[in-house]
Amino acid sequence: MVVVTSGSRPSARPSRSLEPVAIVAAGVVTPIGLELDAFWSGLLAGADGISAIERFSVADLRVGRGGEIKKLPAVALGVRSRAEAMLVAAAADLQARARLDAAPERIAVCVGTALGGVDELDHALTGDAGARRALDGLYDSPGHALAAWLGARGPVVTVSSACASGATALGVGADLLRDGAADLVVAGGYDVLCRFVMRGFDALRSLARDRVRPFDRRRTGLLLGEAAGLVLLARERDVRGPRLGRLLGHGCASDASHVSAPDAEGRGLEAAIRAALTAADVGVDDVDFISAHGTGTVLNDRIETAVLRRVLGNRSGAVPVNSIKGALGHTMGAAATLEAIMCLLAGRDGWIPPTVGFEEADAACDLDYVPGACRASRPRRMLSTSLGFGGCNAALVLEAAA
C-alpha cells in the first residue's frame, strides 16, 4: 500500500520549472484484463483482445469486431452508464493499490475522453425520456460520476482532445498539482465501444477487415476498443513509499491542417514531442523506449514513423517503438493513459511488450517495432505519442521508478 502525505501549501503563482509529479499507482479495465496485473500479463503474452462485438447490433456494418469487454467487474454492476461503470472499475482497481489519503476537497479528477456519455445520449433519444439520462449524455458526466464515487470534491476536469485525451488529461492533472489546486489527482482516460462510434469509423472505411497490424506492410486500418485507465498523481515531494514512476513532461500542439486526417508532415506531432521533451528537460538521447500511437492505418503509421525518425536522428534504429493497439484495439480516450501505464510497467519489470499484429516490415516504417514477443529491456525514460481528430497531438515523457 502506498502512503501519500497530503497538505502541501498551494503555490502563490504558477511555478516556472516543472516540479516532478509522481505516478503513484494505476488501475485499469481493458479487453485483455479487468485489472492491472491481468492487463500487463496479457500485453507481455501478446494477447489479442479483439472479438466479435456482442453488446449492440453490428449486422449492417462492414466490420463487426473490436476490443469489447465482455463482462465488467462486479464493482461496476448496477452502474447505469457503461462509461461510468468502466471508470468505477478502473478506480476500484486503483484504490486496491493506493489510498487516496487527502481531504476530499484536495482530491481532483481529470479524465480524458473522445466520446464521453454519447452512448447515454443515444438512449435518451431512443427510449429513456428522463431528465437524468439526457444530462448523462453530456461528455463531462462520467468524470463527475467518478468524482462522486471516489468522494473527491476538488476540481473535476474533462479533456476531450479526441484520441489524445488520455495524454493531455495526465498533463493537465500534473499542472493542477504543480499549482497547488489539489494534493492528489486521479487522472486518466476512458471510452466505450458503442454503435455511435463503430458506425462512424465504419462509414469512413477506417476499420481493418482482418486484424490490426501497426506498422506492418499489410496494415489496412484500425479496430476500436473500449477501456478505462486511471493513475494516481501526487507531487513527488509528498509521496512516501513505492510508486510506478514519474511524469516528467507533457506537450500538446495543433496541426491546423485537417479536421480528421493527421498533418501530412506530422508537424503538430513533432511540436508536441519536442514540447514534452523540453518540459521534461530530457534530451532525445535519454529516451530509451517509445510507445507510439500506432493505429494501424496506412497514413498514421507512415507519418508517425517519419516524425520519430526526425526526432530521434541517428538513434532512430536503436530505440524500441511499440504499439499496443494490436492487442486492445484503439481505445480512444483511454489509449494514451494505458500506453503511459504500459511504459511504466516496462520500466518496472524490464520487459517491453511486443507490437501485436506486426509481422512484415514496410519500407516506409523502418523503426524497431518490437516484433513477435516481449523483449527483455528495462527502459528508464520513455516517450508516448498520441494523435486525434481536430488536429490534436500530445506527447508524454515518463520515467520509471528507480
Added chain:
Amino acid sequence: MSRGARLEAVGLLTGWGEGVAALPADARVTAAGRAVLPLARPALDGARFRRATRECLLGVAAVEAMLREAGIERETIRGSGTALVFVTAAAYGASNVEWLAGQAGTLHFPYTAPSVLPGEVAIEFGLTGPYVILIGGPTATVDGLWQVGRMIATGQCQRALVLAVETFAECEALWRRARWTLPGPLVESAACALLGPGEAAVTFHARAEATPLERSAEARAGCTMACAPLVALALARAAGQEAALVSGTWRGRTAALELAIAGRPVRA
C-alpha cells in the same frame, strides 16, 4: 518569461447580438418566456466551410469578433506562439444528434468530436501552438483561463485564446427535460478571450459561491454555460476594471480566479 498573464480582449456573440452593448439589463425578462435564444449560422466565405457545422462557424466568428475588439490582424495570432483552449458544455450536441438520427453523410462523423470545432478554428487562423479542449460548463472555462495563464507564465506560448461556444437549438427538447437544473433562458453564445503576458499571476480562488460578476453575467446574458465567464470578463473590461474575480458554477462546484485586464475597451 512573464510572471503571469492578463486579458487583452474579448469577442462576444450571443443570441442578443454582438458585444456587451447588445445584452439586455435582465435576460429573463427580455426573453419573455423563450426557452432558447439562437445564434444564426455565420455567413463565412470559402469552400473549406461547406461541410462545417454551425457551431464551427460560430467559433471562427467569435475569434474574428475578438480580433475586431482587440484591433489586431489575423497575422498577430498565427503560428506556434498562440495557444488555443476550447471549452464547451454542449456544442457537440447538435452534430451528435444528427449523426444518431442517421440523416448525416459519412463525412459528418468527424464533426461529432468536440475537437473538430477548435480544429476548424486552428486551420482558419493558422494556430499551431499548445492545444487543449475542455468539456464542461463555466467551471471548465475558469479551468481553461487558469491553464492558459500557466502556459503563458511558463513560456509555453506568448499569447492564448480561450474560446467557448454553446448551441442549444437542435437539442432544445433534451434541454427541456433538464430545465429544472438550468437558470434559463438558454442563450446561444460564442466568445473568445485573448490573453497575453502580464505581471500578475492567474490565481485560483477557493470559493463556495458565485462572485457578483458571475451573477451579473447570468442576469444580463442568461444561461450561456461555458461562455459565461467570458461574458463576465467582457462586462468587467467594458466597465474599465483593471482586474476581475471571475467565477463559474457547474454541477455543484464553483471555481474562481483573478485575472488582470489590460487597457481600456475599444468598444463598450
